[in-house]
Amino acid sequence: MNDPGLDDAIADEANALDMQQISREKSSATSGKDNAPRSLDSQESLKARWWLASTAYPLTAGTFGPMASAFNVCCLAQTWRMKPDSSGGYLNIPDPKWVIGVNAISLVFAVVANVALSLNMARRIRFSVAQPIIILGWYISSALLVGILIPFGVLMYRPENAGHIYTQAYFYGTFAAGLYFILASLLTVTAYGAYKGHYSRRFSLTNSQRTLMLQTIIFCIYLLGGAAVYAKVEGWRFLDAVYYADYTLLTIGVGNISPATHLGRGLLFPYAVGGIVILGLIISSIRTLMLEHGRQKIGSAIADMTRKLLVKEALSDRNRFRAIVPDLRTDGNEEDMTEREKQKREFITMRRVRQIASVQHKWVSLCVSLIVWMALWLIGAVVFWRSETHQPWTYFEALYFAYTSLLTIGYGDVYPESSLGKAFFVFWSLLAVPTITILISNIGDTLIRFIRDLTLYLGALTILPGEEAFLSRVKDMFRREKWLQEATGETNNARDILNDSNPDLPRAGYLEAKELQKEEVARQHGDIAAQNLHHYHYILFREIRKMILLAKSSSTKEFDYLEWEYYLLLFPGSIP
Known part of the structure; x- marks a missing residue:
């Protein structure tokens, strides 16, 4: 009898579970304690865990690093305090020079870290050289910002500063400091994993992942550049213009700030379209990279x-x-x-x-x-x-x-x-x-997917009846195997591809036709062995062609046991 290839898998699982039990019993005997199993993680879950450190963390740093620097620019663009004036508005209070200086230094360190990260991912700088620059640069930027944010907040509680309020720039500084610290910490984990040898000491990012980083940088520059133009044209504060540009490009349209000049409204046409296109590219990249690739890694662990x-x-x-x-x-x-x-x-x-x-x-x-x-x-x-x-x-x-x-x-x-x-x-x-x-x-x-399938079932039961009997369709709705197949994405199109009655499937390819001719010649000569051999070759080529068509299609197919048994018989080493 041909082996479908499952005995080893079952045996491996059983042996692995037995070894876990023996290991726990030995540990319990030596320590005198009943040690509970920690988890059921395997090498796949370990690989998925280190995938986060080797790929997801650097990708997150490369994506949010430019955003943190953009917030740092916003932090420098305006004073940090305002006071009310006689007209009911607010007047900016000049910041101390030491605050501006420290703020600018933090931005310089952050920009150096971002440049080092980009060059490292482009493999222009070695991993061992770039990582200390990136991590220390962001940690220093975060520490410098925190070092001026805290004392500046204490000053607001002095009696002479009563009535003063923070501007948006102060809060952008807090966001930048937090992002710098988080990103530097993530890359510290990445550096630790590389040092321990869990992956190579270089970022294993693909061109698509690097493209996402470039798209994020372009979007941040586009956002701030457009805000600067609108601040000049409409006479707004720069950070109010950033707020306007953000909800415009994200198509939220809050509307409490809007252009009033003809030039500002005219610039909206190209500016909004360009920003939405860039945003669409970013969303597409996120879907491709984080959902298709990242979810596959994490899903393997689950x-x-x-x-x-x-x-x-x-x-x-x-x-x-x-x-x-x-x-x-x-x-x-x-x-x-x-x-x-x-x-x-x-x-x-x-x-x-x-x-x-x-x-x-x-x-x-x-x-x-x-x-x-x-x-x-x-x-x-x-x-x-x-x-x-x-x-x-x-x-x-x-x-x-x-x-x-x-x-x-x-x-x-x-x-x-x-x-x-x-x-x-x-x-x-x-x-x-x-x-x-x-x-x-x-x-x-x-x-x-569930609602779509339910709608199709209800349609088949009511206004769109098919060839299958009504009671058979009702029973199918409650079959466990049917529900699992629908939940995992198997479609009827996959079965049609494997059916010879499918009009899109050619009756015979070149190799199949040749084998049929050889089979006919052998039959005419009475050579039964050659006739059977060529008939087997014909079936083999036909099934391979079907598998190729199925692999190229967008449909999915799960073979049952009889189908697996049939296809395994087609391999020469499995012929009885």
């Missing part, structure tokens, strides 16, 4: 943990998941089962485990992205609520504003007016772009 857990239960005496995963434990009925039946049972079990892990991965991704989005919404609403106490806003109004802004609805009936509210809006809205992108993609993989 799937591996789920697989180990379910196989352990299937091999245990008390299978808690017997309803979805058959038992693999040897019992008295094993002697009555043929080798093929045992292999088929193992095949079905492992197929179930893989399907469940795939479904779990999709829903875990959705839950995580939804939690992040909810946190961004709820926590952002708290900041807006507390920053707009002079209006005053209720928390519900802050939730309403944050929600309409996250979904880029932007009614404009409520909007931030405080310095903290405007500065935080820019920072918060830029974080919302990747968050909402990931959430929408995960919704498309789970909820929207």
Whole structure:
């Protein structure tokens, strides 16, 4: 009997679980304690964990590093304090020269760190040389900003400064300091992993990942450059123009600041289109890199943990998941089962485990992205609520504003007016772009797919009946295997490709036609062995062509045990 290739997989899982148990028993015997297993992580989960340090962290640093420097520029663009004047407005209070000097020095260190990071990723500077420059540069920038932010905040509590308020520049300084510290800490983890030899001492970023970094730099320059132009044309403060440019390019359209001159309105046509194009490229890059590549790495860890857990239960005496995963434990009925039946049972079990892990991965991704989005919404609403106490806003109004802004609805009936509210809006809205992108993609993989399939089923049951009988369709809706296949993305198109009746599939290619001719010649000569051999070659070439067409299509296909058994028989080493 031909081996479908599952015995080794089952045996490896069983041996691995047994070795874990033996290791725990030895540890318990030597220490006198009952040590519980730490986790079910394997090499795949370890690789996924170090993928974060080797790829995701540098990519995050390269993406948010320019944003932090842009905030540092905003921090220098305006004084940090204002006081009310007789007309009801505010007048800027000049900053001490030492504050401006330290602020400028912090920007210089940050720019040097960003340049070193870019050159290192372009492989112009060695990893061992660039990493200390990047990490120390950002840490020094963060420390310098914190060193002037704290004493400057203390000065505001002096009696002679009563009535003074912070400008947006002060809060941009806090955002820049925080980002510098976080990014430097992430790259410290990256440097540690490289030092320990978990990956090579160079960034393993692809051209697409470097493109995302370049797109982010271009967007930040485009945002600040456009803000500078509008500040000049409309006579706005530069940071108010940054706030306007941000909600314009992100298509939120709050509307409390808008151009009033013909030149400003005319410039909006090319400026908005260019910014939206750049933003669309960034969103596409985030989707490709973080969702398709990053999710695959993290998903392999989740799937591996789920697989180990379910196989352990299937091999245990008390299978808690017997309803979805058959038992693999040897019992008295094993002697009555043929080798093929045992292999088929193992095949079905492992197929179930893989399907469940795939479904779990999709829903875990959705839950995580939804939690992040909810946190961004709820926590952002708290900041807006507390920053707009002079209006005053209720928390519900802050939730309403944050929600309409996250979904880029932007009614404009409520909007931030405080310095903290405007500065935080820019920072918060830029974080919302990747968050909402990931959430929408995960919704498309789970909820929207489920609703689409449900709609098609209801249509088939009511106004769009198909060839299948009504009762058969109702039963299919409640079949566990059918639900798992739909959840993992298998389509009927994949089955049509493998069907000879498919009109898009040629009846015979060149090699198949040649083998049929040779088979006919052998039959005419009475050579039964040659006839069978050429007939086998014909079938082999035909099935290979089908597999190539299936691989090129966008459809997915899961083969059942009989199909796997059939295809394994086609290999010469498997012929009985």
